[in-house]
Amino acid sequence: MRRIYCLIAILTLSFALTAPGFAADEEEDPDRIVNTEMKRSHEKLKRGAINVLSSPLEIIKQTKVTVDESERIPRRIARVVPGVFRGFGYTVVRFLSGAWDVVTFNNMFYEENEPLLKPTYVWDEDEK
Numbered sequence: 001m002r003r004i005y006c007l008i009a010i011l012t013l014s015f016a017l018t019a020p021g022f023a024a025d026e027e028e029d030p031d032r033i034v035n036t037e038m039k040r041s042h043e044k045l046k047r048g049a050i051n052v053l054s055s056p057l058e059i060i061k062q063t064k065v066t067v068d069e070s071e072r073i074p075r076r077i078a079r080v081v082p083g084v085f086r087g088f089g090y091t092v093v094r095f096l097s098g099a100w101d102v103v104t105f106n107n108m109f110y111e112e113n114e115p116l117l118k119p120t121y122v123w124d125e126d127e128k
Contacts (some may be wrong), residue, residue: 040113043106047115048101055095057122059087094122 066083070076097116119126 008058025128044113045105046099047120048098048103050121051094051117052097052102054122055063055091055098058090058094061122062069062090093117 062082063083063086066086067076067079070079094117101117
């Protein structure tokens with residue numbers, strides 16, 4: 001019974017703390033939107049850290065993409081190994097891209113602050 005009370009208290013507290021964040025659904029004033037160098041550098045640092053931490057997910061994603069390219073079941077099974085190797089390659093590239101963003105987040109080489117990889121994150125859809 002005590003566990004149920006603790007669970008109810010935790011759920012109530014988490015709802016009470018997150019509800020105000022969803023309640024503020026105001027439009028932003030265009031005069032207050034600031035695209036400063038600090039904001040751009042923080043976005044670059046965030047993007048780099050996320051890419052470094054999520055780079056191993058490329059193994060799973062690329063294996064699935066490679067397997068889904070085949071239509072017949074025996075070929076799908078045979079495409080697992082090349083998919084894993086492809087995933088390792090993409091993992092290395094995403095890790096290096098994220099590490100580059102983390103190391104150079106404070107240096108603005110170009111104004112737009114574009115990511116090195118497309119898609120920006122592992123879970124984004126491929127832009128083809």
